[in-house]
Amino acid sequence: MTTPQENARLEQIKRTWQQKRQITERLSTIKTKIGVYSGKGGVGKTTVAVNLAATLAQEGSKVGLLDVDIDCPNVTKVLGITEKADYVNGQIVPAEKWGVKVISMSFFQENEEEAIIWRGPMIHNAINQFLQSTDWGELDYLVVDMPPGTSDSPLTVMQTLPMDGFLVVSTPQELANIDAKRCINMIRKLNLNVVGIVENYTGEVFGQGGGENLAKEVGAPYLGALALRSAYQDNTRPTSLLDSEVGEEYAHLVDGLKKSLKEMGREPA
Numbered sequence: 001m002t003t004p005q006e007n008a009r010l011e012q013i014k015r016t017w018q019q020k021r022q023i024t025e026r027l028s029t030i031k032t033k034i035g036v037y038s039g040k041g042g043v044g045k046t047t048v049a050v051n052l053a054a055t056l057a058q059e060g061s062k063v064g065l066l067d068v069d070i071d072c073p074n075v076t077k078v079l080g081i082t083e084k085a086d087y088v089n090g091q092i093v094p095a096e097k098w099g100v101k102v103i104s105m106s107f108f109q110e111n112e113e114e115a116i117i118w119r120g121p122m123i124h125n126a127i128n129q130f131l132q133s134t135d136w137g138e139l140d141y142l143v144v145d146m147p148p149g150t151s152d153s154p155l156t157v158m159q160t161l162p163m164d165g166f167l168v169v170s171t172p173q174e175l176a177n178i179d180a181k182r183c184i185n186m187i188r189k190l191n192l193n194v195v196g197i198v199e200n201y202t203g204e205v206f207g208q209g210g211g212e213n214l215a216k217e218v219g220a221p222y223l224g225a226l227a228l229r230s231a232y233q234d235n236t237r238p239t240s241l242l243d244s245e246v247g248e249e250y251a252h253l254v255d256g257l258k259k260s261l262k263e264m265g266r267e268p269a
């Protein structure tokens with residue numbers, strides 16, 4: 001005879017197992033999953049995630065963009081998406097813009113200003129729900145805009161979504177990259193890959209070189225610099241599609257990323 005407590009525990013284990021199986025099934029139609037990550041907020045993660053996704057799509061890949069920056073989801077704002085994701089037969093259908101399928105935590109926010117202060121288990125549940133219910137279809141790449149830092153949120157995302165590798169966004173200033181080093185350590189502690197490091201805000205104002213030095217120090221591929229430019233002020237479309245110089249920077253980043261994935265034994269699409 002099993003006690004009610006034992007029954008409840010068995011039910012819980014069964015549910016967790018089913019959830020895991022469902023997530024694995026869902027993600028099986030996605031070839032490569034890349035997390036865009038940084039040690040600090042505001043270094044340009046969302047910008048890099050959006051422009052990377054748009055460039056991959058422009059080059060002919062099937063691309064999805066998942067915004068799991070739970071506290072501060074703003075991919076939809078950057079992409080100018082006003083509609084929400086659709087719910088069809090119990091499945092979430094991503095919104096689409098610039099050839100990229102998009103799912104954001106902000107779709108599930110009541111209003112834009114609402115602060116999302118979630119604790120670990122709730123974040124875990126929300127991400128699981130996303131991953132279980134979203135119908136991405138066949139994708140070559142899923143680009144994931146990660147929450148910054150080494151707190152609960154990024155850790156939960158890393159443990160729930162099995163990423164092929166992380167693209168770390170750093171800055172030209174060496175001192176600011178102490179946090180980047182910390183987050184690279186976290187990725188490696190979880191036995192995950194750093195697919196490369198990109199330096200953002202390069203130029204006269206902040207200088208250059210921090211990203212490349214960081215890459216050398218941690219033994220990760222350096223995938224190039226993205227200059228600080230006024231072109232990013234125009235948000236009618238992703239800057240990589242708007243400005244040819246930015247387009248070139250991103251084409252170079254995509255080349256490096258694919259090469260690095262290949263070297264890691266993850267065949268890119």
Ligand SMILES: Nc1ncnc2c1ncn2[C@@H]1O[C@H](COP(=O)(O)OP(=O)(O)OP(=O)(O)O)[C@@H](O)[C@H]1O
Binds near residue numbers: 040047
């Ligand atoms: N290379 C660049 N040149 C000029 N402006 C940029 C560049 N990269 C990003 N920005 C701008 O800097 C601001 C912050 O960028 P973004 O929102 O991508 O950072 P983030 O790391 O995602 O921030 P958060 O941690 O808050 O999510 C945005 O207004 C963006 O347009």
Ligand SMILES: [Mg+2]
Binds near residue numbers: 045046069072
């Ligand atoms: Mg962001």
